[in-house]
Amino acid sequence: MDAALDALKELKLRGDQVAVILADYRMPQMNGIEFLEQALDVYPGARRVLLTAYADTNAAIDAINVIDLDHYLLKPWDPPEEKLYPVLDDLLDAWRTSDYRPVPTCKVVGHRWSARSSDVREFLARNQVPYRWYSSDTPEGQRLLSAAGQDGERLPLVITPDGTPLVEPDGPALAARVGLA
Secondary structure, eight states: OHHHHHHHHHHHHHTOOOOEEEEESSOSSSOHHHHHHHHHHHOTTSEEEEEEOGGGHHHHHHHHHHSOOOEEEESOOOSHHHHTHHHHHHHHHHHHTSTTOOOOOEEEEEOTTOHHHHHHHHHHHHTTOOEEEEETTSHHHHHHHHHTTOOSSSOOEEEOTTOOEEESOOHHHHHHHTTOO
């Protein structure tokens, strides 16, 4: 399951969106609820679906409260045209109309009172480049640092809309990566 979570983190770092995450309740290293709970940290706006056997129905019902599960499907879900595809269509429609569809922005992670972090933020604002600020000591800031393979020692970290991480970028490098040069 680490590979699946790593793939989600990589997608997030690249700026890709994930609409729906499906997980089987019975998986080798962790159960589907644990996986979806960790996936929720990476993609909070993604719809979550748990595949369960009839014996696991109570766990699926508990997951509705624990991880805000959007749907659970009992196995087998044949024929998919009747039992799977309509559910996925509805979840995709709900995702498309949700507020979690982000505008492509840079993400800036840094120390709250750092002059260099302020310089980067001012540069982006002055050039009308949309960005979101994350303090390095917040959970989301820590998640972004981890996804970029950084420990927070060298900041600021700028993640461009295409997912490219820039560590301690200077003005020309930042301008080139955000399309200003």
